[in-house]
Amino acid sequence: MPHRTLSRRSLLGVSLGGVGGALLGLSGCGASSGSASAGTDHLSLWYWKGALSDKLLATAERAVPGVPGLRVKGAQIPDGDIDSKVRTSLAARAYVPDLTVVNSDNLATFFPDEDEFLDLRTLGAQSVRDQYLDWKWKSCFTPSGRMIGFPLDAGPTALYYRRDLFAKAGLPAEPQEVAEATSTWEKFLAAGLTLRAKAPGKPYLVSNIGNVFQQVLLQSTKQFVDADNRFIGDQAHVRRAWDLSVEILRQGLSARISDGTPDYNAAMSGGRVTTMTTAVWAINGLKEAAAKTSGTWRLTTMPDGPANYGGSYVTLTRYCRDPEGAFAFLKWLLSPANQLKSYQEMALFPTTPAAYADSAMHAPDAFFGGQRPIDVFGPAAQKAPVVYFSPYEETANTPFFQELTNVEMLGKNPDRAWRDAVDTAETTLSRLGVS
Numbered sequence: 001m002p003h004r005t006l007s008r009r010s011l012l013g014v015s016l017g018g019v020g021g022a023l024l025g026l027s028g029c030g031a032s033s034g035s036a037s038a039g040t041d042h043l044s045l046w047y048w049k050g051a052l053s054d055k056l057l058a059t060a061e062r063a064v065p066g067v068p069g070l071r072v073k074g075a076q077i078p079d080g081d082i083d084s085k086v087r088t089s090l091a092a093r094a095y096v097p098d099l100t101v102v103n104s105d106n107l108a109t110f111f112p113d114e115d116e117f118l119d120l121r122t123l124g125a126q127s128v129r130d131q132y133l134d135w136k137w138k139s140c141f142t143p144s145g146r147m148i149g150f151p152l153d154a155g156p157t158a159l160y161y162r163r164d165l166f167a168k169a170g171l172p173a174e175p176q177e178v179a180e181a182t183s184t185w186e187k188f189l190a191a192g193l194t195l196r197a198k199a200p201g202k203p204y205l206v207s208n209i210g211n212v213f214q215q216v217l218l219q220s221t222k223q224f225v226d227a228d229n230r231f232i233g234d235q236a237h238v239r240r241a242w243d244l245s246v247e248i249l250r251q252g253l254s255a256r257i258s259d260g261t262p263d264y265n266a267a268m269s270g271g272r273v274t275t276m277t278t279a280v281w282a283i284n285g286l287k288e289a290a291a292k293t294s295g296t297w298r299l300t301t302m303p304d305g306p307a308n309y310g311g312s313y314v315t316l317t318r319y320c321r322d323p324e325g326a327f328a329f330l331k332w333l334l335s336p337a338n339q340l341k342s343y344q345e346m347a348l349f350p351t352t353p354a355a356y357a358d359s360a361m362h363a364p365d366a367f368f369g370g371q372r373p374i375d376v377f378g379p380a381a382q383k384a385p386v387v388y389f390s391p392y393e394e395t396a397n398t399p400f401f402q403e404l405t406n407v408e409m410l411g412k413n414p415d416r417a418w419r420d421a422v423d424t425a426e427t428t429l430s431r432l433g434v435s
Helices: 018-026 056-060 082-092 107-116 126-133 135-138 163-167 175-181 183-199 211-217 236-250 262-271 284-289 323-333 336-346 355-359 375-384 392-411 413-431
Strands: 043-047 070-074 099-104 150-162 275-279 297-300 307-314
Touching: 043 323, 056 275, 056 307, 056 323, 070 150, 082 099, 082 107, 099 107, 099 375, 107 307, 107 392, 135 150, 135 307, 150 163, 150 175, 150 375, 163 183, 175 297, 183 236, 211 236, 211 275, 211 307, 211 392, 236 262, 236 284, 236 392, 236 413, 262 284, 262 392, 297 375, 307 323, 336 355, 392 413
Parallel strands: 043 070, 043 099
Antiparallel strands: 099 307, 150 275, 150 297, 150 307
16 A cells, blocks of 8 residues: 555654754755755655656656656655655755655645745646645645645545445445445444344454544544644544444444454455445555455445545655756646556556546456446545644644554543543643644
8 A cells, every 4th residue: 555544653743943953944045955856967756665656757767758858766765754854854955855745644744844845836836726636736735825735646435345244234235225324424333233243253343443533533624733723632523533433342343453464354354344444545455455355345435425545745845956847747747647547557546537537447346346446436536525634633643543542452441541632632732832
């Protein structure tokens, strides 16, 4: 999977000031001397493996089509290291990439230092605005209105479910029927009770409750810190996600296993878990974990509607030696035609709706019984909410995921865990200036 899981990593630093101190308060004059591409005949691009099309990057390294004399050379940086490496280079004003890929859950952490990145509106971004998903485009902007990200891929979500087990439990089994029968999280839980009681082997509804907590939150336009820099993690939208997750556990519907582990693979392959609520990029992982279940899975709308989970952006740093050329490269690399190629090659889901109509995205998938995934993920991508993520999001939400794990794996009292999560988040955030 080309995407990190939200809220599972520690924050790499809220502002560049934490890395470079007063250096970043100085003027950007002569900034081009800090570029990693200084003295070369190409622009530099940092990305992690799987974030961009290898074939398109190979073309750009030779020559960017339609931009005479422009070459862009990619450098792969380990996924977990790229953000800190960008911060370090910016703080030192040396070896800064001209362009860099930023994961969806991390773009906001650069907002406090937004001036370190170019405002893409000044390079003509509005001229291609209509080609991209509305919510994705809006998420490229800082609270002050500067556009520092450009839409790369998206992570629309769906309900993955075992059609055979739903049918054997006497539940509706076809995608549209299941969408109606599980149209809310409460109905989803009720279906889980029927599956546990009547399906062969008494399977669980979900692998763990952290996934449900996450997806319910992503359906909300608000998260843990609002645009006024106030902590809102103790409000109803977070408590609802918490209570739903805890109720799934209380009803015995969670297998209590961590995703990506051998136990998880065995559970998915052996029919011990009947659903997943996650993004499009999970398809390949499921196919690997549960290859022998091919043909039994289906896709439908997630309870309470779609959300977005994952995806990325490309930024231009203020040290970029050729902003106009770099933006021309972006328009080419992330055009509808090339996003389609990236989907075919790398399974990067396009942020350009025009690509959804192409026949290449309408191929039936045998793993899903001949169903066409685009029929579910296309509408989901277009209906995802515009979510505000603050620079402090991971600092704020980490205690909640940790405490939910304590509830699920260690048996901690849910109400005590909730209070501890709120208290820890508030204390930590207050030290960072969040009210």
